[in-house]
Amino acid sequence: DIVTTQSPDSLALSLGERATINCKSSQSLLYSSNNKNYLAWYQHKPGQPPKLLIYWASTRESGVPDRFSGSGSGTDFTLTISSLQAEDVAVYYCQQYYNTPYTFGQGTKLEIK
């Protein structure tokens, strides 16, 4: 199984600050035949279903604010929130879909300081 590990486990920042969440996979998620990284990012708020933010490591889902961006390739990936808003308080997960079993990181809890 591919193991995905996020860091940090939690993050407390002030409104307007930049948030950076990292995700490292135990093997490359880059498929050479199409040059795509099989990694997604989700936002999960209590009492709600997870919301897809980013797929193919850097493609923003329709309707997601442009303050959210994804980067990285191979085994190291980053989710960045350029200017933290109050509504961004949530747990964020990376998920690899290179192969099954699909695996999630342990989650990063983002709070407002």
Next chain:
Amino acid sequence: QITLKESGPTLVKPTQTLTLTCTFSGFSLSTSEVGVGWFRQSPGRALEWLALIYWDDDKRYSPSLKSRLTITKDTSKNQVVLTMTNMDPVDTATYFCAHASGGGNSCYFDHWGQGTLVTVSS
């Protein structure tokens, strides 16, 4: 507009079999490269992928739960059913179904149901 909704019992006893139904609209599971997955989240734990069924009836399971899981689809009813046998209190969780996108056999999940809380207790 794609929507999904999970339904099933909120309380099951240990050793019983859980049957959850995902009823969806806005897409068809007879369309190429479409899939539906099941997930769960136990209290205080991360999201966990359980199973996935594709338009062509290809099925994938979490290896750790494979012996207990069965996923099926009823294309005419727009439903996907997940059964989990031999339920245990550690299986207490919110269970989600989700629409799979991405093409081929590698999927991210772009539309999710609201989830249903299942408690396992005698």
